[in-house]
Amino acid sequence: MFTSSKSTSKTPSTSTTNFFYTTPPSYELSLEDFESFALSRLIVLRKIEELKVKGLDRNQYNDALKRVVSLQLPSGGSNQSQKSYNEKRDLASHFILRLAYCRTEELRRWLLTQELALFKFRLEDLEKRGGKDMTLFMRSAQISFDKISHDEKNGMQSELRFNMSYRDFEASSFYKIPFAEAVDLIGRRLVHVRGGYAYVPGGKLVSIICARFRSHLSRSLAKASASFSHVSSDTRIGPLLKNMNKQYTGRDFGKQTAVEGDMNASNVDEYAERSMPLCMRQVHDGLKKDHKLKHDGRRQYGLFLKGAGLTMEESLLFFQNEFTKIMSADDFNKNYAYNIRHSYGKEGKRQSYTAFSSTTIIMGPRSNPSEVGSHHGCPFAHSGDSSLAALLGKMGIGGKDKDDIMAHKKNKMYQLACAKHFEVTHPGAAKTEGVDLDGVGNHPNAWFNSSAQYWKQKDGVKKEGGLKGKLTPPKGKVERALVSPNRPGEEKMEINA
Template structure:
């Protein structure tokens, strides 16, 4: 269905009126688009689940859902190319999640429920636009109904308009639908039934079409489940599919998010020592040692710092300060400054890039320890056992805590290992007010933000020093090992 590539050429219809999803896409997707498209849809489906339990009225629900759909899965765009891209994202994301959520009955039921709600929302919106759009949708989806003649309509007038005004009756077309497809309407006494057929006014077709979509998607998920083992054996997309339901879809770190104390070029070191996850701490320490980073490391770390609140100007200053220890300022400006400005959306296509999620880093390129400046990747996934154990030891993590982390690594539960690392280095975080642990282990910036909030609450700021973090660690050793236990604790 999908081919991993940096190229993409559409061969399947991606019309916005084709959201019945009868034909899978045949165009190529990069791994980056594969993940980002799926996450866009996952954000929408999780928002649907969230809105359902908020007790909103119909208008409030529709308004809230419309906002997130327009943001994550827009059906239009400012240009033909943008519109085509959005249509591709909608089609591809549905089929990706269909694959990712076909594995178990629980996952299939969840996806079916949320996709049906999204389908109904879109169909009702389409209906409001008029008959032409609805007709185009039904044609693309291969849906047709047996429309009764005007003579039949008049002969059955007394039965058909039992719950309609005369004006509505005259304006409506009626369709002959098999009984089994109209159970919902029949149960609510909204349609007339005769000889095993329900006579449904055009305004009630949404319910019938939704029932067909539910049946279509249910069958499709069952078929996908039968072939999942084959699809998931692909080493490029298999891990993404298997972990999709655990993906982080919380706060968007595509733009700078200021943290308490304002990160700047002067205090990145302090944040690194105290609040960076191991994947970023490793890159930071490597940068301080080698005064350079390979391209993948610059992207991983640069976008993380951007999401942590470092402005473009401060990012340029920070990297220049390090790189110019082994090169001239002219060389830095010539070879590296452009890419930093590009990541902030100030060069090239002027697209503002998002900080990498944990899955992106785990699935991404591995560093080569033998190469100077190669420090990117996920230490839990990419480092050898001995290297990771030594790294944890340098951080004062030993005993049972180290063993638990190493066990997660052995079982390839890398994100759980990352979450355990946070737990060990932030004792009592789960009970600390204001510390949100939902994204820890799923996104480096969520890990970072939770850590910053943790230390802010543990030691309220006493004074604001230029270039220093407002919650200084002068009195607190960050994590030491309790003799014999390997458990981190605070030392004042």
């Protein structure tokens, strides 16, 4: 295919319309470009998945996708050098992700679905431009169809003209397509069938070409899976390929930037009630019930609260208020305060850690809660069907909304289930001014941000006002927690996000 090195050779001679990806690239890539190209495409494909569950109309979907494609995988360019670079990035990124996502059936299915959507989007854009661009693409992809003659077209006018005006019929060319390649159009009764062929107007060729692309990519992914172990043994690119599906491509929630100044120890419960995603709501409820959390639960929830705007001082106070219901303040300071300060970069290596993305929570090390009393993890991925159904019912989610969420879970589309949960619990959010839905379903803090924005708009609360309610801190406890030094035997938490 292509190799990784620290140098870059001449650019490929591909056409901007060659996105059927029949021929792998043979040029070299630097390791930096190898990773950068792959992540650019991954951002686009994940955006496609996200847009599908937002209930957007066709124009809104295309506009949103066009923005991210033009930013991450632009075509053309102001000069030949830029044009060649963009072509190179598009071609290489496809084959890199094809390698990274070929190793399991679930990953292959995900990549196939998103790549098909991107292909269709681009093909429809070509079709709108028509003429030369579409012809160049079909030629580059080695696609040709039997065009019927003008006389044959006129002789079948009564059969071919259904659902078409006379003007459109006169302007259209018709092609004879083997029955098996036009199943989608036949199923929707959009074409005439005779003698084992479907007679397809030129404007509906997109469906036929997409079917060919899907078949081509499906076979290619299956073939690539046989070579994955060999390719991934390369120490330079192996780790990246093996972990590509776990890469987080959204905003970094490492600092308290979500709703700065709003969240404090006294109102975490209120935010949990209406603005936390199900994974964090589950940990919060477990904390309120047991007044403690196991190591992985503290990591997941503590970093989430940090990313949601809770300062280190307020985090210490919040956890201390809960933990000291079953232990002394000295025990809390001795065994847990250090860990909280560590996550804020005030102890140990003094590295400020970032909140976990949805992918990390679902697939990361020790992500699946197996111990009794564990509350971390993703309810959509790690809970049984009956447990999740009962939880949704308890929250008042039923009917079609519940069925849709459970269907996503069954299909292992856990992040789509999370996004659907947001949509159900925040009706009209997509049309609410001031609500940014970017990242909902892909990161708990993005979910939280969007929810907080939604409710502020609904409640008419000014940003600097915050939520009601103040919790009076127990005197003498906070000060000890803040200055408590690390002591022998104290549990240390090394957070590897």
